[in-house]
Amino acid sequence: MGTDESGKGDYFGPLVAAGVYVPDGQEEVLREYGVRDSKRVSDNRVRELAEVVTQGYPHSIVAIGPEKYNELYSKFRNLNRLLAWAHSRVIENILQEVPCTLAITDQFGDKLFVQNALMKRGRSIELIQKPKAEADIAVAAASILARSEFLRRLSLLSKEAGMELPKGASSMVEEAGVALVRRYGSQVLAKFAKTHFKTTGRVLASAQTSE
Numbered sequence: 001m002g003t004d005e006s007g008k009g010d011y012f013g014p015l016v017a018a019g020v021y022v023p024d025g026q027e028e029v030l031r032e033y034g035v036r037d038s039k040r041v042s043d044n045r046v047r048e049l050a051e052v053v054t055q056g057y058p059h060s061i062v063a064i065g066p067e068k069y070n071e072l073y074s075k076f077r078n079l080n081r082l083l084a085w086a087h088s089r090v091i092e093n094i095l096q097e098v099p100c101t102l103a104i105t106d107q108f109g110d111k112l113f114v115q116n117a118l119m120k121r122g123r124s125i126e127l128i129q130k131p132k133a134e135a136d137i138a139v140a141a142a143s144i145l146a147r148s149e150f151l152r153r154l155s156l157l158s159k160e161a162g163m164e165l166p167k168g169a170s171s172m173v174e175e176a177g178v179a180l181v182r183r184y185g186s187q188v189l190a191k192f193a194k195t196h197f198k199t200t201g202r203v204l205a206s207a208q209t210s211e
Helices: 027-033 043-056 066-076 079-097 111-117 120-124 137-161 171-184 186-192 199-209
Strands: 002-006 015-020 059-064 102-106 126-130
Touching: 002 079, 002 137, 015 079, 015 137, 027 043, 027 137, 043 137, 059 066, 059 079, 059 137, 066 079, 066 186, 079 111, 102 137, 111 126, 137 186, 171 186, 171 199, 186 199
Parallel strands: 002 102, 102 126
Antiparallel strands: 002 015, 015 059
C-alpha cells in the first residue's frame, strides 16, 4: 500500500491522509488510467481519477477538519507527529480489509513517528519512507484520493463561510482570512483555518488595521 496526504501546506481546509492497496499486477492498469502525483494533475482530473481508485482498490481516507486539526495540533505540538498519527490510522484501516506486508509513504519526519503510532495490527508491516515517494504508483493513487477529498471538503467549507476559501497560503489566502475575520470575528479562523500558520498573525494584524 501507499499513503500520502494533502492540505498540510494549505491555510484553509482540512488535513487529509489517504492510503491505497495496489495488488500485484495492477500498477500498469493505474498508470494507463493516468494516475500520478496529484500535484501534476488538474483539480477536475483529480476528482475523476479518485472515482476510479475508490471503486477499484481497497483504500482509506482520514480527514481532519480545521477545528479537530487545531485541537490535535495543540496536543501534538508537532506537525510531523500529527501526520504520523493520520498515516498510521490509514494503514490500520486498510489492514482491516486486506493482508499487506509493505507500506510506502512520503518522507515527512522520523519513520519512528509512524511506527510508534501504529497499533498491534500494523506493527508487523514493513514501512518504507522516502523522498518523492509519489513515484510509486500506490503512493500516487493515495495522493489522488487525499487531494480529491481535500478539494471536496474545502468546497463545503467555502459554502459554509459564504465565500471562496482559496488553496495554499498566498496573499489571496490572507485577503480571504481578513474578510472572514471582519465578517465574523477572529474566533472564526479556528473553524476554517490551521491557526498555527504564521498567516494567522498577519490576517489578524491586517483585519485590525483595516477596521
